[in-house]
Amino acid sequence: xxxxxxIGYGNLGKACERIAESSGxxxxxxxxxxxxxxxxxxxxxxxxxxxxxxxxxxDQIDVxxxxxxxxxxxxxxxxxxxxxxxTIDSFDTHVRIPEYFAQMxxxxxxxxxLSFISIGWDPGLFSLMRALFSGILPNGSGYTFWGRGVxxxxxxxxxxIEGVKLAxxxxxxxxxxxxxxxxxxxxxxxxxxxxxxxxxxxEDGADKEKIRxxxxxxxxxxxxxxTTVNFISEEEFKREHGGMPHAGFVLRKGLxxxxxxxxxxxxxxxxxPDFTAAVLLAxxxxxxxMYEKGERGCKTVLDVPISELLSESEAxxxxxxx
Amino acid sequence: xxxxxxIGYGNLGKACERIAESSGxxxxxxxxxxxxxxxxxxxxxxxxxxxxxxxxxxDQIDVxxxxxxxxxxxxxxxxxxxxxxxTIDSFDTHVRIPEYFAQMxxxxxxxxxLSFISIGWDPGLFSLMRALFSGILPNGSGYTFWGRGVxxxxxxxxxxIEGVKLAxxxxxxxxxxxxxxxxxxxxxxxxxxxxxxxxxxxEDGADKEKIRxxxxxxxxxxxxxxTTVNFISEEEFKREHGGMPHAGFVLRKGLxxxxxxxxxxxxxxxxxPDFTAAVLLAxxxxxxxMYEKGERGCKTVLDVPISELLSESEAxxxxxxx
Numbered sequence: 137x138x139x140x141x142x143i144g145y146g147n148l149g150k151a152c153e154r155i156a157e158s159s160g161x162x163x164x165x166x167x168x169x170x171x172x173x174x175x176x177x178x179x180x181x182x183x184x185x186x187x188x189x190x191x192x193x194x195d196q197i198d199v200x201x202x203x204x205x206x207x208x209x210x211x212x213x214x215x216x217x218x219x220x221x222x223t224i225d226s227f228d229t230h231v232r233i234p235e236y237f238a239q240m241x242x243x244x245x246x247x248x249x250l251s252f253i254s255i256g257w258d259p260g261l262f263s264l265m266r267a268l269f270s271g272i273l274p275n276g277s278g279y280t281f282w283g284r285g286v287x288x289x290x291x292x293x294x295x296x297i298e299g300v301k302l303a304x305x306x307x308x309x310x311x312x313x314x315x316x317x318x319x320x321x322x323x324x325x326x327x328x329x330x331x332x333x334x335x336x337x338x339e340d341g342a343d344k345e346k347i348r349x350x351x352x353x354x355x356x357x358x359x360x361x362x363t364t365v366n367f368i369s370e371e372e373f374k375r376e377h378g379g380m381p382h383a384g385f386v387l388r389k390g391l392x393x394x395x396x397x398x399x400x401x402x403x404x405x406x407x408x409p410d411f412t413a414a415v416l417l418a419x420x421x422x423x424x425x426m427y428e429k430g431e432r433g434c435k436t437v438l439d440v441p442i443s444e445l446l447s448e449s450e451a452x453x454x455x456x457x458x
Numbered sequence: 459x460x461x462x463x464x465i466g467y468g469n470l471g472k473a474c475e476r477i478a479e480s481s482g483x484x485x486x487x488x489x490x491x492x493x494x495x496x497x498x499x500x501x502x503x504x505x506x507x508x509x510x511x512x513x514x515x516x517d518q519i520d521v522x523x524x525x526x527x528x529x530x531x532x533x534x535x536x537x538x539x540x541x542x543x544x545t546i547d548s549f550d551t552h553v554r555i556p557e558y559f560a561q562m563x564x565x566x567x568x569x570x571x572l573s574f575i576s577i578g579w580d581p582g583l584f585s586l587m588r589a590l591f592s593g594i595l596p597n598g599s600g601y602t603f604w605g606r607g608v609x610x611x612x613x614x615x616x617x618x619i620e621g622v623k624l625a626x627x628x629x630x631x632x633x634x635x636x637x638x639x640x641x642x643x644x645x646x647x648x649x650x651x652x653x654x655x656x657x658x659x660x661e662d663g664a665d666k667e668k669i670r671x672x673x674x675x676x677x678x679x680x681x682x683x684x685t686t687v688n689f690i691s692e693e694e695f696k697r698e699h700g701g702m703p704h705a706g707f708v709l710r711k712g713l714x715x716x717x718x719x720x721x722x723x724x725x726x727x728x729x730x731p732d733f734t735a736a737v738l739l740a741x742x743x744x745x746x747x748m749y750e751k752g753e754r755g756c757k758t759v760l761d762v763p764i765s766e767l768l769s770e771s772e773a774x775x776x777x778x779x780x
Binding site for chain 2: 159237270275392396415446451454
């Protein structure tokens, strides 16, 4: 039994708990929250503690699973936790990952711990595929497409606009861009590759044209893309846009001795947080095995042999999968 | 520079040489053949030796790359080579892999060597995906589809029929089976999943109906499938069926907390042997790194972290791929 602590109890933490409870092999030692613990109740009866109480659980936790929503929180929290615990997280601000990796590696090594960072699907499985495809086909061009699915960051940005009551943003890959990428065309831009579809429920009396302008001109989030804005009723919103589906794929077109090779990995998810939680827990098992073998420091998906994710013995795995 | 020996000089060995010569990082020490060495000439000027001469090159070879065509040869040869060399091969008789793995592991460990077996795309990358998908989504169902592409084994079987002059067999996945697999249906049969398309050039005066009957009733190869037989002219055969393209994909539909997840990996290759060679050489680099780190015994794709395939430093790889 792998003893895990869940730090944070939003969509991701709750999904981790559900999977850990249903899949066997895990004991959820506790939920550690920044909220008032008496206000949270686990459907599985998992005890709920204040976040800082986790430091009373040294030696009782195999992996601290960092599921907090706020991105800036993850790195600061993880650096404190990695002094005393093995940690795993799905930190996803790509541009900050190299610095975070170096910091965590230093802390975990100094304290004889093992930390896995940026474990999910992107970063995570998609990172693994980008590296694998590039390793096999160094002479080629690769792209990552996201969607059709809900971008939580972009939906959040919409909700900050005055007059917006509810909002969801779908990232949509453009079929013609996918075909160009498969042919090996280089230099596709962000606007070439993705559309952004917004579904908005306004506050009563809001100025829709003003909201539309504010959205399509928002730097970084929407201005560099073709963006559509759809105003809908609250009823339609709740009926059609309640879920958190996502999808995406990684592709690479390469040449080997002048022969074309296309590699693609795709996923399609009814629930983004539940799948991310499944990846986190699968890699938590690997973390414990690798820690027991003496691995220390910070690792990403690139460093973890797939055999470590499996519950099968080596001989069984060879027979079943190879 | 990684010093490789090529054992065998058919399609795969020649492709390995081309890639090694063009990609840099490899020195091809020699081609070792069962044929008369004076009858072979490398376009790159690689020296050609008799197969057994390789034992004069102990300590001069980092990896012996086994590229012989005959499947029964690979295992016997590899077991002799693993006593003195690190070896890599693409042995692909799935049912015999577990026994071969155990034998190679024992020999390589006893002799302080490292051997990678069954490295290619299936077994190989497809094995990796089957294991990864199953590790992330244990509650689900997975399938491997092959094609549309040339099956060398089935083409060979056709050429053994009396009256057949030239033959190619394409394995074709059925679109409706792919949809059923994506929906998570279990129990799809071989006949459900693939068609077999045969293109035949007959000897003059051959009995076509007799050939057709012999093909569609051939046990294991064609009887369990829907098989089409097309008789064509030698001219059309050479114009349309000269290449060795292949394709295929691995998919898994799983459930995480009642939410559906679909994972797919696909590849499409203009030249099957050239891509297999690219995979062999990428994993040869990993083999040398892992040997230098002290790894011994027999490994498959499941045991090799993707980071080992990369020429980037750890920090560069995290920045570029994660």
